Amino acid sequence: xxxxxxxxxxxxxxxxxxxxxxxxxxxxxxxxxxxxxxxxxxxxxxxxxxxxxxxxxxxxxxxxxxxxxxxxxxxxxxxxxxxxxxxxxxxxxxxxxxxxxxxxxxxxxxxxxxxxxxxxxxxxxxxxxxxxxxxxxxxxxxxxxxxxxxxxxxxxxxxxxxxxxxxxxxxxxxxxxxxxxxxxxxxxxxxxxxxxxxxxxxxxxxxxxxxxxxxxxxxxxxxxxxxxxxxxxxxxxxxxxxxxxxxxxxxxxxxxxxxxxxxxxxxxxxxxxxxxxxxxxxxxxxxxxxxxxxxxxxxxxxxxxxxxxxxxxxxxxxxxxxxxxxxxxxxxxxxxxxxxxxxxxxxxxxxxxxxxxxxxxxxxxxxxxxxxxxxxxxxxxxxxxxxxxxxxxxxxxxxxxxxxxxxxxxxxxxxxxxxxxxxxxxxxxxxxxxxxxxxxxxxxxxxxxxxxxxxxxxxxxxxxxxxxxxxxxxxxxxxxxxxxxxxxxxxxxxxxxxxxxxxxx
Numbered sequence: 001x002x003x004x005x006x007x008x009x010x011x012x013x014x015x016x017x018x019x020x021x022x023x024x025x026x027x028x029x030x031x032x033x034x035x036x037x038x039x040x041x042x043x044x045x046x047x048x049x050x051x052x053x054x055x056x057x058x059x060x061x062x063x064x065x066x067x068x069x070x071x072x073x074x075x076x077x078x079x080x081x082x083x084x085x086x087x088x089x090x091x092x093x094x095x096x097x098x099x100x101x102x103x104x105x106x107x108x109x110x111x112x113x114x115x116x117x118x119x120x121x122x123x124x125x126x127x128x129x130x131x132x133x134x135x136x137x138x139x140x141x142x143x144x145x146x147x148x149x150x151x152x153x154x155x156x157x158x159x160x161x162x163x164x165x166x167x168x169x170x171x172x173x174x175x176x177x178x179x180x181x182x183x184x185x186x187x188x189x190x191x192x193x194x195x196x197x198x199x200x201x202x203x204x205x206x207x208x209x210x211x212x213x214x215x216x217x218x219x220x221x222x223x224x225x226x227x228x229x230x231x232x233x234x235x236x237x238x239x240x241x242x243x244x245x246x247x248x249x250x251x252x253x254x255x256x257x258x259x260x261x262x263x264x265x266x267x268x269x270x271x272x273x274x275x276x277x278x279x280x281x282x283x284x285x286x287x288x289x290x291x292x293x294x295x296x297x298x299x300x301x302x303x304x305x306x307x308x309x310x311x312x313x314x315x316x317x318x319x320x321x322x323x324x325x326x327x328x329x330x331x332x333x334x335x336x337x338x339x340x341x342x343x344x345x346x347x348x349x350x351x352x353x354x355x356x357x358x359x360x361x362x363x364x365x366x367x368x369x370x371x372x373x374x375x376x377x378x379x380x381x382x383x384x385x386x387x388x389x390x391x392x393x394x395x396x397x398x399x400x401x402x403x404x405x406x407x408x409x410x411x412x413x414x415x416x417x418x419x420x421x422x423x424x425x426x427x428x429x430x431x432x433x434x435x436x437x438x439x440x441x442x443x444x445x446x447x448x449x450x451x452x453x454x455x456x457x458x459x460x461x462x463x464x465x466x467x468x469x470x471x472x473x474x475x476x477x478x479x480x481x482x483x484x485x486x487x488x489x490x491x492x493x494x495x496x497x498x499x500x501x502x503x504x505x
Contacts, residue, residue: 068421
């Protein structure tokens with residue numbers, strides 16, 4: 001794999017002491033102390049803090065949506081490449097060809113190609129429509145308004161997203177590289193997965209085993225179609241980044257991207273179960289897919305009404321595919337967005353019923369039944385929480401002291417910072433690190449530990465570097481171990497990145 005090759009050809013040797021100690025055990029080195037002092041000196045100056053954190057290695061972005069990672073400008077550019085159109089209505093939307101500039105049906109549209117120069121005013125309206133740029137949630141700061149703007153963007157750029165998996169992967173790697181992120185775990189579905197779910201949804205009869213048996217024979221063909229689709233998409237992404245010439249460099253081509261196929265929970269049960277089975281089968285068969293997720297607004301009436309059913313579906317399919325891990329969106333809710341009863345069990349069921357290894361968002365943890373007991377269980381079982389500060393602010397209106405980040409940390413629950421949908425939110429991972437520092441008081445050792453945990457709790461294949469006897473000292477045995485364990489190789493790379501970063505102070 002790309003990252004593994006980068007390590008074993010780099011010729012860089014890590015200090016042996018860092019190989020076997022956890023962040024909590026390791027004594028700060030002089031360079032680490034100097035870096036920490038530089039962070040503290042910059043903490044009161046947001047521009048200086050941004051400069052520091054932009055250069056800081058961040059490990060992995062574990063909560064990243066492939067459709068939400070590109071910026072609106074990227075989608076308009078791809079729409080132009082594909083001969084698509086842009087509607088002139090409010091709000092503007094990317095639409096299929098042919099364009100109808102006269103708007104005979106009352107829905108005028110113009111070519112997306114060249115729009116920025118031809119009509120800058122419409123172009124800027126499109127960018128605002130496809131993201132939260134210039135979004136004003138209003139004087140009352142109603143959470144639902146930010147929520148609606150965020151989630152409405154996906155349908156508006158869907159026509160440019162569906163045929164452009166490869167370009168989306170390319171820009172995801174591009175943005176990660178400039179943000180010092182070495183690994184991205186992106187929620188992404190081959191189009192063949194959705195086609196399978198649409199085709200098999202009618203087989204649902206309420207019985208998990210019988211329904212699965214009815215469509216199981218079609219899963220291998222779905223997996224093969226998905227593989228071919230991803231082969232072509234990733235080749236196109238590599239072509240756009242010129243990875244044939246840039247392999248082994250520290251740029252975008254060195255960023256490792258693996259995928260989580262996802263389930264659309266706002267769909268009818270038959271569709272959800274078929275798509276879920278397709279996701280588990282794909283992870284089981286293709287190493288580029290590493291875990292199953294579930295998406296769509298958690299407060300959608302169907303998502304709420306079928307939540308417990310979805311968790312039982314996950315449990316059933318996990319029994320059929322016991323090696324497939326899950327990172328589930330749960331608790332992306334706030335008081336007032338839904339009735340209080342819906343805040344009391346989502347995280348619990350994701351952990352105790354479905355068996356999730358990671359939780360995405362987890363914002364409503366303080367409202368869960370027996371929240372202290374659940375926090376204790378998550379800390380004991382190392383169920384990590386993917387924290388998305390800007391997303392939670394925009395969608396839920398939850399930020400600063402209202403956010404449960406400190407609650408999780410005090411309970412000993414592993415937490416990692418992530419972007420969610422950085423293009424829609426108009427952010428990057430550095431922005432989330434800045435917010436963690438300025439809004440939650442985190443300091444350099446805290447952020448460094450979270451960056452390390454982003455790889456420790458990633459669904460990367462292989463064994464962790466932490467405590468690996470083979471790498472107690474550099475040598476052939478360690479090289480062989482890294483070559484066989486991508487997780488350890490990515491952790492090795494992060495330690496080397498930290499070593500170089502801290503040496504600069």
